[in-house]
Amino acid sequence: MTLHLDDVRERYGLPSTDQLLADLDAGRTLPAPFYYAPEIHQLEQEKIFSKSWQYACHESAVARPGDYAVTRAGAIPIIVTHGKDGELRGFVNICRHRLHSIAEENGNKPLLQCPYHGWTYGLDGKLKTAPRSQREPNFDCSTISLEPVSVARWDQWIFVNPDPDAAPLDTVTADIRSRTDELNADLREFEFQVRYEYDMDCNWKLWAENAVECYHCPTLHNTSFGKTYHTSPDDYTIDSSDHTIWHASPIKWLPTSVDPEGLEGFRFAFTFPSSFFALDDYVGFVGSIQPVAPQKSWAFVDMYAKPGADPVVVKEWLDMWDRTLIEDKRATDIQQIGYNSGRVRSGHLFLDSESPLQAFMRTAVTALSS
């Protein structure tokens, strides 16, 4: 049975979609059940993560024929392959035999062999052989393929959408492309340093919402992000549209004698529901936040550094970002307790400082109501 927001609405006493959108316009946050109800989690998998473009991997992971990279889009395991014909393809990373994954790590092979019973697929997803299939009457490998998903490039980043008939990535990112073209051109030169991963005891939206506003930066990140970048409303640029959010801010402080005046500063792009990339003059990153359970989520952030940049600053910045993200995790885990309390139904939004948050919530409600 397909779940519908109306079913959830009744159970948790949620207002109509029109009312939810009107409340957002008036500066109310989404009601608390959006952040703990198992039905909302399930609905998000169906309505958001099963049909949205999400970051999969850097292009270098699938640069050569035979390369494959594994990732997830919400609850759906995904594998991206580089075929012998040069095509990038994406599939649900689930064997059609007994639903084991085809691969658990990135690699390079001429064929994709399920490690469980050995069903073996081409890089085009077609089943080539299944051990002992000759002993099964009427078994025809040629009728079986991995389930396809959509794959697209966003500059050097590979994005996937579990919907094989998804609208092109460009249609949802057009508003921000002129800005990210420049950002990604700079970030392309950067070199991978380290992956940070965070397991959160909070609904994924709390962490994503935290990532798209910087009203919290002067307080929560007083000794990390807020020390490094200008975070006052006059210095910190925010802009948002239906599916994309943009932040930019000058560097305020450096651990060296360099004058921040001449530097480009911080630039950050987010695309709904959960992917983001950013850089400044020293480090950059790309990452994603994914729901694990109604009140559990997982984020990864791949850190890059500009070749030749002052190693003192790079080291400081890599550490600063980890501290910033741990501060975010602590805050959003604690927010979850507040959302679960049942005593505060919804919060207030400051529409000047938190407008991207309002855009994020509006897009989420609209998707869940579709």
Place this chain on the structure above:
Amino acid sequence: MTKIHVDLTQCQGYANCVVSAPDVFDLDDNGKVDVLRATVDDAHLTEVREAVRSCPAAALTLEETTP
């Protein structure tokens, strides 16, 4: 010199050999092993030995021949 022998009556299409030594083995249209080169050079000897060892159907054997 090392030669590869295949017993196609034994091959059950596990494809372990292709995964181990993709330059030497492939699958034919029937899902059975296709040996791309009958003799093994030194560069591929380790992975071919692994392919032979890992064949669950014991369809592959190696013959060491003196030059």
